[in-house]
Amino acid sequence: MSTDQNTDQNTQPAPRYALSARAAALRSSDVRELLKAAQQAQVISLAGGLPAAELFDTEGLRAATLAALDTNPAAALQYGLTEGQTALREALQAREREQGIALAGRALLVTTGSQQALDIVARLLLDEGDVVVVQRPSYLAALQTFNLAGAQCLGLDEDEEGARVEDLETMAFPRKPKLVYLVTPFANPSGATLSLRRRRWLLEWAARNEVLVLEDDPYGVLRTEGQELPSLAALAQDVPGARAWVGRTSTLSKAVAPGLRLGWLVLPTALAEAAARVKQSMDLHTSSFAQEVAAHYLAGGRLPAHLARVRGAYRERRRALCQALREAFGGALEFSEPEGGMFLWAHFTDGTDTRALLPAALAAGMAFVPGDAFYAGAAPRDRLRLSFSTETPERLREGVARLRKAWEASRRG
Numbered sequence: 001m002s003t004d005q006n007t008d009q010n011t012q013p014a015p016r017y018a019l020s021a022r023a024a025a026l027r028s029s030d031v032r033e034l035l036k037a038a039q040q041a042q043v044i045s046l047a048g049g050l051p052a053a054e055l056f057d058t059e060g061l062r063a064a065t066l067a068a069l070d071t072n073p074a075a076a077l078q079y080g081l082t083e084g085q086t087a088l089r090e091a092l093q094a095r096e097r098e099q100g101i102a103l104a105g106r107a108l109l110v111t112t113g114s115q116q117a118l119d120i121v122a123r124l125l126l127d128e129g130d131v132v133v134v135q136r137p138s139y140l141a142a143l144q145t146f147n148l149a150g151a152q153c154l155g156l157d158e159d160e161e162g163a164r165v166e167d168l169e170t171m172a173f174p175r176k177p178k179l180v181y182l183v184t185p186f187a188n189p190s191g192a193t194l195s196l197r198r199r200r201w202l203l204e205w206a207a208r209n210e211v212l213v214l215e216d217d218p219y220g221v222l223r224t225e226g227q228e229l230p231s232l233a234a235l236a237q238d239v240p241g242a243r244a245w246v247g248r249t250s251t252l253s254k255a256v257a258p259g260l261r262l263g264w265l266v267l268p269t270a271l272a273e274a275a276a277r278v279k280q281s282m283d284l285h286t287s288s289f290a291q292e293v294a295a296h297y298l299a300g301g302r303l304p305a306h307l308a309r310v311r312g313a314y315r316e317r318r319r320a321l322c323q324a325l326r327e328a329f330g331g332a333l334e335f336s337e338p339e340g341g342m343f344l345w346a347h348f349t350d351g352t353d354t355r356a357l358l359p360a361a362l363a364a365g366m367a368f369v370p371g372d373a374f375y376a377g378a379a380p381r382d383r384l385r386l387s388f389s390t391e392t393p394e395r396l397r398e399g400v401a402r403l404r405k406a407w408e409a410s411r412r413g
């Protein structure tokens with residue numbers, strides 16, 4: 001017996017949809033295809049970029065959900081304001097102020113994850129052929145967003161002080177950049193943090209050249225060691241003219257839960273008003289239900305203890321991973337240990353091609369992301385990103401043992 005659908009499939013030629021040139025240019029990454037195998041339970045995955053699910057504060061979120069429905073169901077269930085629900089906006093504004101970010105002359109927009117903040121800024125500023133300066137390597141989904149907007153991404157290399165922003169002075173741009181996009185603390189994938197010196201330099205450059213700098217800060221909240229640095233948005237107060245040229249986005253994804261899909265975008269007021277119009281055309285507003293739950297959660301006062309638990313676990317996991325890698329690879333694998341975040345960025349000193357290594361690693365029962373996935377153009381082949389957030393120290397050690405086995409086999413063969 002055949003269903004209508006089957007009949008259709010058997011008799012009709014596959015429809016040829018005329019995708020927009022931009023959508024057609026978005027290719028599914030072959031790494032993503034390879035990493036589907038990493039979802040099997042027996043594979044120890046150091047490939048994901050996810051928070052640890054077993055640490056979610058389910059109890060606190062359950063209470064916040066009930067409180068949202070009990071206290072003001074209409075606020076949670078009705079359409080809301082494009083800028084965001086008042087209670088959550090106020091809570092997020094208070095958090096920003098605590099971080100030394102003055103909000104006079106700026107507005108905060110609640111977004112559907114910080115990913116949407118990137119999309120809003122892209123739609124707000126970018127025309128076909130516009131130049132966006134990013135760090136190299138870069139957060140992949142940001143590159144996709146800027147490319148989808150028709151922009152070309154040019155990369156700043158990184159060193160131990162983060163992106164080499166001074167190169168902005170000497171880079172040959174096909175046209176004046178519209179945007180500089182940087183993940184300032186604990187970048188994805190490199191874990192690099194932009195130094196204070198470079199932050200100041202960048203702000204002076206932005207003010208002088210009138211180019212918007214968008215600071216993406218999803219990982220600052222996961223600092224486990226060292227001195228917290230003031231954000232670009234906070235520092236801009238002391239650099240003449242810079243406040244008008246800094247935007248900032250952050251998220252509740254790493255601090256609370258990514259399933260909430262809640263982020264925020266802070267922009268100079270004139271830009272924020274235009275950004276709200278852009279957002280309105282995208283989704284009217286971010287889920288009022290999620291926003292009300294988050295507002296109750298933040299008001300409930302459980303976040304500091306939750307964050308302490310998450311940071312403690314990530315610190316232990318990161319240390320276990322670093323130690324296991326040092327013991328297993330010695331000088332064959334170089335990496336610097338970040339003071340927070342979720343990722344370790346390593347490279348094989350013998351030039352091992354990590355993309356070629358991945359199938360062997362998967363066969364041995366572990367997964368990582370080959371480094372070349374994070375580059376817009378020419379990419380080194382000897383890098384890999386290892387995430388330490390989702391696996392226990394014991395499984396991280398076992399994952400490293402499997403990686404070592406795959407690497408040895410690749411050197412023999």
Ligand SMILES: Cc1ncc(COP(=O)(O)O)c(C=O)c1O
Nearest residue numbers: 113114115139183188251253263
């Ligand atoms: C650098 C960076 N920016 C933005 C995001 C998007 O986060 P979300 O949309 O969940 O807030 C991520 C997610 O991993 C990220 O790594």
